[in-house]
Amino acid sequence: MRILLTGGTGFVGSHTTSALIRAGHEVRLLVRSPEKIERVFKPHGVRPSDYVQGDITDADSVVKAIRGCDAVVHAAAVVATDPASEARIRETNFVGAKNVLDAAIAAGCDPIINISSSSALFPFTTDPVTPEHPVGTFDTAYGQTKAQVERYARELQAADHPVTILYPAGVLGPHDPNMGELMGGVKVWASQALPVGGMTGGYVDVRDIAKAVVLAMELGKGPRRYLLWGHYVDHETLAEHIVEATGRTDLKTPKVPKALMTVWGKAGDLARKYGKDLVVTSEACDYLYNFKPADQSATTDELGLAFRPLVDTLGDTLLWLHEVGELPAKAVGKLAIT
Numbered sequence: 001m002r003i004l005l006t007g008g009t010g011f012v013g014s015h016t017t018s019a020l021i022r023a024g025h026e027v028r029l030l031v032r033s034p035e036k037i038e039r040v041f042k043p044h045g046v047r048p049s050d051y052v053q054g055d056i057t058d059a060d061s062v063v064k065a066i067r068g069c070d071a072v073v074h075a076a077a078v079v080a081t082d083p084a085s086e087a088r089i090r091e092t093n094f095v096g097a098k099n100v101l102d103a104a105i106a107a108g109c110d111p112i113i114n115i116s117s118s119s120a121l122f123p124f125t126t127d128p129v130t131p132e133h134p135v136g137t138f139d140t141a142y143g144q145t146k147a148q149v150e151r152y153a154r155e156l157q158a159a160d161h162p163v164t165i166l167y168p169a170g171v172l173g174p175h176d177p178n179m180g181e182l183m184g185g186v187k188v189w190a191s192q193a194l195p196v197g198g199m200t201g202g203y204v205d206v207r208d209i210a211k212a213v214v215l216a217m218e219l220g221k222g223p224r225r226y227l228l229w230g231h232y233v234d235h236e237t238l239a240e241h242i243v244e245a246t247g248r249t250d251l252k253t254p255k256v257p258k259a260l261m262t263v264w265g266k267a268g269d270l271a272r273k274y275g276k277d278l279v280v281t282s283e284a285c286d287y288l289y290n291f292k293p294a295d296q297s298a299t300t301d302e303l304g305l306a307f308r309p310l311v312d313t314l315g316d317t318l319l320w321l322h323e324v325g326e327l328p329a330k331a332v333g334k335l336a337i338t
Contacts (some may be wrong), residue, residue, distance in 0.1 A: 001070040001280065002068060002070050003026065004030060005020070005069075005072075006029075006030045006072075006074050006100055008037075009036045009040045010075060010076070011171060011180055012209055013073075013075040015041060015044070015206045015207055015210040018046050019214050019253050021309070024215065028052065029048055030046075030051070030054050032053070032229070034051055039177070041235060043174075052065035056076050056095075056097070058099075063106075063107075066100075066104060069109060071111055072112045073115065074097060074104075074114045077117075077145075078092045078142075079181075080142060085141070086141040089142050089145055090145060092145075096307040097114065097153075098152060107268070111164050113163075114153050114163060115166050116146060116167050117165060118202060118227075118291075120150040121150070122136045122287070122290075123138060123286070129152070129295065130295045131225035131295075138286075153165055157225075158271055162221065165225045165226070166216070167225070169230060169232075170202060171209065172313050173313060173316060174316050174320030186321065187327060188279050190318055190331040193253065193254055196234075196235040196236050197255040197257065199261075199288040201235075204228050204307065205307070206314075208308060212226060215304060215305055217304045227296050228275070228296075228299060229293070230307050232294065233310065239253045241314050244311050245318060245333075261280065261288070264280045265281050265284060266282055268280045268282070269282050271277050315335055319336075
Protein backbone atom coordinates (compact mmCIF):
# COMPACT_ATOMS: atom_id res chain seq x y z
CA MET A 1 0.00 0.00 0.00
CA ARG A 2 0.93 3.64 -0.37
CA ILE A 3 0.47 5.14 3.09
CA LEU A 4 0.47 8.71 4.32
CA LEU A 5 1.94 8.98 7.81
CA THR A 6 1.75 12.13 9.90
CA GLY A 7 4.18 12.69 12.76
CA GLY A 8 6.80 10.63 10.98
CA THR A 9 9.77 12.41 12.55
CA GLY A 10 8.50 11.75 16.07
CA PHE A 11 9.23 8.79 18.33
CA VAL A 12 6.26 6.57 17.46
CA GLY A 13 6.05 7.90 13.91
CA SER A 14 9.67 7.19 12.98
CA HIS A 15 9.54 3.62 14.28
CA THR A 16 6.20 3.07 12.54
CA THR A 17 7.48 4.47 9.24
CA SER A 18 10.51 2.19 9.39
CA ALA A 19 8.39 -0.88 10.18
CA LEU A 20 5.97 -0.15 7.34
CA ILE A 21 8.80 0.29 4.84
CA ARG A 22 10.38 -2.98 5.95
CA ALA A 23 7.00 -4.66 5.51
CA GLY A 24 6.99 -3.61 1.86
CA HIS A 25 4.73 -0.55 1.99
CA GLU A 26 5.40 2.81 0.34
CA VAL A 27 5.30 5.58 2.93
CA ARG A 28 4.77 9.28 2.32
CA LEU A 29 5.43 11.66 5.19
CA LEU A 30 3.70 14.95 5.94
CA VAL A 31 6.43 16.98 7.64
CA ARG A 32 6.97 20.55 8.69
CA SER A 33 10.77 20.27 8.53
CA PRO A 34 12.09 17.95 5.80
CA GLU A 35 15.65 18.55 6.98
CA LYS A 36 14.88 16.41 10.05
CA ILE A 37 14.26 13.29 7.97
CA GLU A 38 17.87 12.25 7.50
CA ARG A 39 18.80 12.73 11.17
CA VAL A 40 15.72 10.95 12.50
CA PHE A 41 15.89 7.92 10.23
CA LYS A 42 19.63 7.32 10.17
CA PRO A 43 19.50 5.03 13.26
CA HIS A 44 16.73 3.01 11.59
CA GLY A 45 18.72 2.24 8.45
CA VAL A 46 15.98 3.58 6.17
CA ARG A 47 15.40 6.96 4.56
CA PRO A 48 11.90 7.82 3.36
CA SER A 49 12.16 9.73 0.09
CA ASP A 50 8.49 10.59 -0.42
CA TYR A 51 7.28 13.53 1.62
CA VAL A 52 5.08 16.60 1.46
CA GLN A 53 6.03 19.67 3.43
CA GLY A 54 3.09 20.96 5.42
CA ASP A 55 1.27 20.90 8.71
CA ILE A 56 -1.69 18.93 10.01
CA THR A 57 -3.39 22.18 11.01
CA ASP A 58 -3.35 23.27 7.34
CA ALA A 59 -6.20 21.38 5.69
CA ASP A 60 -4.92 22.10 2.16
CA SER A 61 -1.51 20.57 2.82
CA VAL A 62 -3.18 17.50 4.35
CA VAL A 63 -5.38 17.00 1.29
CA LYS A 64 -2.34 17.38 -0.95
CA ALA A 65 -0.36 14.85 1.05
CA ILE A 66 -3.14 12.23 1.02
CA ARG A 67 -3.69 12.44 -2.73
CA GLY A 68 -2.79 9.08 -4.29
CA CYS A 69 -2.51 7.23 -0.96
CA ASP A 70 -4.39 4.04 -0.10
CA ALA A 71 -4.20 4.29 3.68
CA VAL A 72 -3.36 6.78 6.43
CA VAL A 73 -1.61 6.57 9.78
CA HIS A 74 -2.13 9.63 11.97
CA ALA A 75 0.62 9.80 14.60
CA ALA A 76 1.13 13.56 14.85
CA ALA A 77 0.26 15.42 18.04
CA VAL A 78 1.75 17.76 20.58
CA VAL A 79 2.53 15.38 23.45
CA ALA A 80 3.22 17.11 26.76
CA THR A 81 2.04 17.25 30.35
CA ASP A 82 3.46 20.67 31.17
CA PRO A 83 1.26 23.78 31.42
CA ALA A 84 3.68 25.75 29.22
CA SER A 85 2.63 23.69 26.20
CA GLU A 86 -1.10 24.17 26.74
CA ALA A 87 -1.69 26.73 23.99
CA ARG A 88 0.16 24.69 21.36
CA ILE A 89 -1.67 21.52 22.40
CA ARG A 90 -5.07 23.17 22.02
CA GLU A 91 -4.17 24.78 18.70
CA THR A 92 -2.88 21.55 17.16
CA ASN A 93 -4.24 18.24 18.37
CA PHE A 94 -7.94 18.27 17.59
CA VAL A 95 -7.83 20.50 14.50
CA GLY A 96 -4.97 18.48 13.06
CA ALA A 97 -6.60 15.12 13.70
CA LYS A 98 -9.91 16.25 12.22
CA ASN A 99 -8.15 17.53 9.11
CA VAL A 100 -6.37 14.21 8.62
CA LEU A 101 -9.35 11.98 9.34
CA ASP A 102 -11.72 14.00 7.15
CA ALA A 103 -9.30 14.10 4.24
CA ALA A 104 -8.61 10.37 4.54
CA ILE A 105 -12.32 9.55 4.42
CA ALA A 106 -12.89 11.89 1.48
CA ALA A 107 -10.04 10.17 -0.38
CA GLY A 108 -11.49 6.69 0.27
CA CYS A 109 -8.51 5.49 2.31
CA ASP A 110 -8.73 2.13 4.07
CA PRO A 111 -7.57 1.61 6.75
CA ILE A 112 -7.33 4.95 8.54
CA ILE A 113 -5.28 4.36 11.68
CA ASN A 114 -5.40 6.93 14.45
CA ILE A 115 -2.69 6.51 17.07
CA SER A 116 -4.43 7.80 20.16
CA SER A 117 -3.31 7.45 23.79
CA SER A 118 -4.38 5.99 27.10
CA SER A 119 -4.94 9.66 28.00
CA ALA A 120 -8.00 9.68 25.74
CA LEU A 121 -9.72 7.29 28.19
CA PHE A 122 -8.43 8.73 31.47
CA PRO A 123 -9.55 8.79 34.27
CA PHE A 124 -10.39 5.11 34.09
CA THR A 125 -13.80 3.98 35.31
CA THR A 126 -13.37 0.24 34.78
CA ASP A 127 -10.81 -2.30 35.94
CA PRO A 128 -9.58 -3.59 33.62
CA VAL A 129 -9.87 -0.93 30.94
CA THR A 130 -11.41 -2.25 27.71
CA PRO A 131 -11.54 -0.92 24.12
CA GLU A 132 -15.16 0.07 24.82
CA HIS A 133 -14.17 2.27 27.75
CA PRO A 134 -15.95 5.65 27.81
CA VAL A 135 -14.12 8.66 26.46
CA GLY A 136 -12.03 10.31 29.17
CA THR A 137 -12.77 13.49 31.08
CA PHE A 138 -9.29 14.47 32.23
CA ASP A 139 -9.10 18.23 32.74
CA THR A 140 -5.63 18.92 31.30
CA ALA A 141 -5.03 20.39 27.86
CA TYR A 142 -3.51 17.17 26.53
CA GLY A 143 -6.21 14.99 28.04
CA GLN A 144 -9.01 17.22 26.79
CA THR A 145 -7.71 17.38 23.22
CA LYS A 146 -7.13 13.63 23.07
CA ALA A 147 -10.69 13.12 24.32
CA GLN A 148 -11.97 15.50 21.62
CA VAL A 149 -10.18 13.49 18.96
CA GLU A 150 -11.47 10.26 20.49
CA ARG A 151 -15.08 11.39 20.41
CA TYR A 152 -14.74 12.43 16.77
CA ALA A 153 -12.99 9.21 15.76
CA ARG A 154 -15.74 7.18 17.44
CA GLU A 155 -18.39 9.17 15.57
CA LEU A 156 -16.64 8.20 12.33
CA GLN A 157 -16.54 4.57 13.46
CA ALA A 158 -20.27 4.69 14.26
CA ALA A 159 -20.82 5.86 10.68
CA ASP A 160 -18.92 2.70 9.59
CA HIS A 161 -15.83 4.47 8.30
CA PRO A 162 -12.72 2.24 8.39
CA VAL A 163 -11.07 3.99 11.34
CA THR A 164 -8.80 1.93 13.59
CA ILE A 165 -7.83 3.46 16.92
CA LEU A 166 -4.72 2.40 18.86
CA TYR A 167 -4.20 3.39 22.49
CA PRO A 168 -0.57 3.26 23.67
CA ALA A 169 0.29 3.80 27.33
CA GLY A 170 3.78 4.99 28.35
CA VAL A 171 6.10 4.53 25.38
CA LEU A 172 9.65 3.24 25.90
CA GLY A 173 12.38 2.04 23.56
CA PRO A 174 15.47 3.27 21.74
CA HIS A 175 15.84 6.12 19.23
CA ASP A 176 13.55 8.83 20.55
CA PRO A 177 14.45 11.79 18.32
CA ASN A 178 12.73 14.30 20.58
CA MET A 179 13.81 12.90 23.97
CA GLY A 180 10.27 12.97 25.34
CA GLU A 181 9.10 13.41 28.89
CA LEU A 182 9.10 9.72 29.77
CA MET A 183 12.73 9.47 28.67
CA GLY A 184 13.47 12.19 31.19
CA GLY A 185 11.86 10.01 33.80
CA VAL A 186 13.93 6.99 32.80
CA LYS A 187 17.12 9.03 33.12
CA VAL A 188 16.16 10.02 36.65
CA TRP A 189 15.25 6.44 37.58
CA ALA A 190 18.60 5.08 36.44
CA SER A 191 20.93 7.90 37.46
CA GLN A 192 19.31 9.20 40.65
CA ALA A 193 16.42 7.14 42.06
CA LEU A 194 13.17 5.39 41.17
CA PRO A 195 10.49 6.40 43.69
CA VAL A 196 8.23 3.54 44.79
CA GLY A 197 5.11 3.23 46.91
CA GLY A 198 1.68 2.83 45.37
CA MET A 199 2.68 4.01 41.88
CA THR A 200 1.84 2.00 38.77
CA GLY A 201 1.87 2.42 35.02
CA GLY A 202 1.52 0.82 31.63
CA TYR A 203 4.69 0.64 29.53
CA VAL A 204 4.79 -0.40 25.88
CA ASP A 205 7.74 -0.77 23.53
CA VAL A 206 7.64 1.72 20.65
CA ARG A 207 8.57 -1.13 18.30
CA ASP A 208 5.47 -3.04 19.40
CA ILE A 209 3.32 -0.02 18.54
CA ALA A 210 4.94 0.03 15.10
CA LYS A 211 4.30 -3.68 14.70
CA ALA A 212 0.65 -3.19 15.70
CA VAL A 213 0.27 -0.65 12.89
CA VAL A 214 1.79 -3.08 10.38
CA LEU A 215 -0.55 -5.85 11.56
CA ALA A 216 -3.56 -3.51 11.36
CA MET A 217 -2.72 -2.41 7.82
CA GLU A 218 -5.47 -4.53 6.24
CA LEU A 219 -8.13 -3.50 3.76
CA GLY A 220 -11.82 -3.99 4.52
CA LYS A 221 -11.68 -4.69 8.27
CA GLY A 222 -13.91 -1.77 9.22
CA PRO A 223 -13.82 0.13 12.55
CA ARG A 224 -11.56 -1.38 15.21
CA ARG A 225 -9.98 -0.43 18.56
CA TYR A 226 -6.90 -1.88 20.23
CA LEU A 227 -5.32 -1.16 23.60
CA LEU A 228 -1.53 -1.04 23.68
CA TRP A 229 -0.78 -0.90 27.40
CA GLY A 230 2.06 -3.39 26.98
CA HIS A 231 2.89 -4.26 30.59
CA TYR A 232 1.04 -2.96 33.66
CA VAL A 233 3.45 -2.90 36.60
CA ASP A 234 4.03 -1.17 39.93
CA HIS A 235 7.26 0.72 40.50
CA GLU A 236 8.67 -2.02 42.70
CA THR A 237 8.44 -4.41 39.74
CA LEU A 238 9.81 -1.74 37.43
CA ALA A 239 12.85 -1.46 39.68
CA GLU A 240 13.32 -5.22 39.62
CA HIS A 241 13.33 -5.17 35.83
CA ILE A 242 15.92 -2.38 35.75
CA VAL A 243 18.12 -4.35 38.12
CA GLU A 244 17.73 -7.46 35.97
CA ALA A 245 18.57 -5.54 32.78
CA THR A 246 21.59 -3.74 34.20
CA GLY A 247 22.88 -6.14 36.83
CA ARG A 248 23.04 -3.26 39.29
CA THR A 249 22.57 -3.82 43.00
CA ASP A 250 22.81 -0.16 43.98
CA LEU A 251 19.62 1.16 42.35
CA LYS A 252 17.97 3.59 44.75
CA THR A 253 14.25 3.02 45.32
CA PRO A 254 13.07 5.41 48.04
CA LYS A 255 9.51 4.93 49.25
CA VAL A 256 7.95 8.35 48.66
CA PRO A 257 4.57 9.15 50.26
CA LYS A 258 1.78 10.16 47.90
CA ALA A 259 1.48 13.55 49.62
CA LEU A 260 5.11 14.34 48.85
CA MET A 261 4.73 13.24 45.22
CA THR A 262 1.68 15.49 44.92
CA VAL A 263 3.66 18.48 46.18
CA TRP A 264 6.49 17.56 43.80
CA GLY A 265 4.02 17.47 40.91
CA LYS A 266 2.65 20.92 41.72
CA ALA A 267 6.18 22.28 42.03
CA GLY A 268 6.95 20.69 38.67
CA ASP A 269 4.01 22.51 37.08
CA LEU A 270 5.25 25.84 38.40
CA ALA A 271 8.86 25.17 37.44
CA ARG A 272 7.98 24.45 33.82
CA LYS A 273 6.36 27.86 33.50
CA TYR A 274 9.86 29.23 34.07
CA GLY A 275 11.65 26.79 31.78
CA LYS A 276 12.76 24.35 34.48
CA ASP A 277 12.06 20.61 34.50
CA LEU A 278 11.49 18.76 37.77
CA VAL A 279 10.39 15.66 35.79
CA VAL A 280 7.15 15.09 37.74
CA THR A 281 4.00 17.16 37.06
CA SER A 282 0.52 17.08 38.56
CA GLU A 283 -0.72 15.25 35.48
CA ALA A 284 2.02 12.65 35.82
CA CYS A 285 1.06 12.13 39.48
CA ASP A 286 -2.56 11.53 38.53
CA TYR A 287 -1.45 8.78 36.16
CA LEU A 288 0.98 7.21 38.61
CA TYR A 289 -1.65 6.77 41.30
CA ASN A 290 -4.73 6.09 39.19
CA PHE A 291 -3.58 3.92 36.30
CA LYS A 292 -5.43 0.63 35.71
CA PRO A 293 -4.60 -2.61 33.88
CA ALA A 294 -6.07 -3.29 30.44
CA ASP A 295 -7.88 -6.13 28.74
CA GLN A 296 -5.63 -6.50 25.69
CA SER A 297 -7.19 -9.72 24.41
CA ALA A 298 -8.36 -8.08 21.18
CA THR A 299 -4.83 -6.82 20.58
CA THR A 300 -3.23 -10.20 21.09
CA ASP A 301 -5.99 -12.37 19.56
CA GLU A 302 -7.22 -10.31 16.60
CA LEU A 303 -3.98 -8.56 15.67
CA GLY A 304 -1.73 -11.39 16.79
CA LEU A 305 0.61 -8.97 18.58
CA ALA A 306 2.92 -10.39 21.23
CA PHE A 307 4.40 -7.74 23.51
CA ARG A 308 8.12 -8.10 24.04
CA PRO A 309 9.32 -8.56 27.64
CA LEU A 310 9.50 -5.30 29.59
CA VAL A 311 12.99 -6.13 30.85
CA ASP A 312 14.20 -6.22 27.23
CA THR A 313 12.54 -2.89 26.45
CA LEU A 314 14.10 -1.26 29.50
CA GLY A 315 17.49 -2.69 28.63
CA ASP A 316 17.35 -1.38 25.07
CA THR A 317 16.13 2.02 26.28
CA LEU A 318 18.86 2.38 28.88
CA LEU A 319 21.59 1.20 26.51
CA TRP A 320 20.48 3.70 23.86
CA LEU A 321 20.44 6.53 26.41
CA HIS A 322 24.00 5.58 27.31
CA GLU A 323 25.10 5.41 23.68
CA VAL A 324 23.81 8.92 22.95
CA GLY A 325 25.48 10.33 26.04
CA GLU A 326 22.39 10.77 28.21
CA LEU A 327 23.39 8.21 30.87
CA PRO A 328 26.83 7.30 32.26
CA ALA A 329 28.14 3.75 32.11
CA LYS A 330 27.53 3.37 35.86
CA ALA A 331 23.79 3.91 35.39
CA VAL A 332 23.40 1.12 32.82
CA GLY A 333 25.70 -1.39 34.50
CA LYS A 334 26.48 -4.50 32.46
CA LEU A 335 24.69 -3.09 29.41
CA ALA A 336 27.63 -0.74 28.83
CA ILE A 337 29.98 -3.64 28.13
CA THR A 338 27.72 -5.90 26.04
